[in-house]
Amino acid sequence: PEPPAPSPAGRPGLRSHLGLPRCQMFEPVSCTYTYLLGDRESREAVLIDPVLETAPRDAQLVKELGLRLLYAVNTHCHADHVTGSGLLRSLLPGCQSVISRLSGAQADLHIEDGDSIRFGRFVSWVLGPQEEGDCTKQQGCCAKTLYHSVHEKIFTLPGDCLVYPAHDYRGFTVSTVEEERTLNPRLTLSCEEFVKLMDNLNLPKPQQIDFAVPANMRCGVQTPTS
Ligand SMILES: N[C@@H](CCC(=O)N[C@@H](CCS)C(=O)NCC(=O)O)C(=O)O
Numbered sequence: 001p002e003p004p005a006p007s008p009a010g011r012p013g014l015r016s017h018l019g020l021p022r023c024q025m026f027e028p029v030s031c032t033y034t035y036l037l038g039d040r041e042s043r044e045a046v047l048i049d050p051v052l053e054t055a056p057r058d059a060q061l062v063k064e065l066g067l068r069l070l071y072a073v074n075t076h077c078h079a080d081h082v083t084g085s086g087l088l089r090s091l092l093p094g095c096q097s098v099i100s101r102l103s104g105a106q107a108d109l110h111i112e113d114g115d116s117i118r119f120g121r122f123v124s125w126v127l128g129p130q131e132e133g134d135c136t137k138q139q140g141c142c143a144k145t146l147y148h149s150v151h152e153k154i155f156t157l158p159g160d161c162l163v164y165p166a167h168d169y170r171g172f173t174v175s176t177v178e179e180e181r182t183l184n185p186r187l188t189l190s191c192e193e194f195v196k197l198m199d200n201l202n203l204p205k206p207q208q209i210d211f212a213v214p215a216n217m218r219c220g221v222q223t224p225t226s
């Protein structure tokens, strides 16, 4: 039988996306965006970068849309918020936590460069030579690797491919590969200039880093099975 149609009540943004249920959600303290992607036919879904405080909201949305969450994926071992992936495993049985093996963090599933995550008819995830996703110097990310990874993996995608941020502190919600390739003030630099700039950002320490990183090494709130 056909699974129940998602309830559109109060969610006009989702009603227009029933072909592929997808949703960009926001956590205002860390300015983190969490993304829900789902397959309308199989009802299988993935959640990218859930935050602990908003995990109950995300779980509720998954249920309302009649989706089955297969994976709660962390793009990296975040320093600025505690992940919601551990809590989501409890709230939505069958959901597995996922992170890059190179992060060293615990998870149900570790992924590496070239691995795919499948949900319904869709396949997602591109990883660089090291951990990619949303990554900064504050977590030991190598700027040179980041530069080459973005140029060789992201910038070889079609120009009109949409690019969604992991964070945005100025209110932007989406751009395109072409826009980033031609207008991003850092990514239009040479590799040498980019590395120099990133090595001299001197960002203040993220407020949650001292408890967020140790917690995120364990999926946020609980120890997963593997
Ligand atoms: N005030 C926030 C700052 C968190 C922070 O450092 N964010 C990074 C990205 C984290 S994945 C960032 O802002 N990078 C900016 C850049 O120019 O690269 C806090 O205390 O959490």
Ligand SMILES: [Fe+2]
Pocket: 078, 079, 080, 081, 134, 166, 167
């Ligand atoms: Fe972050």
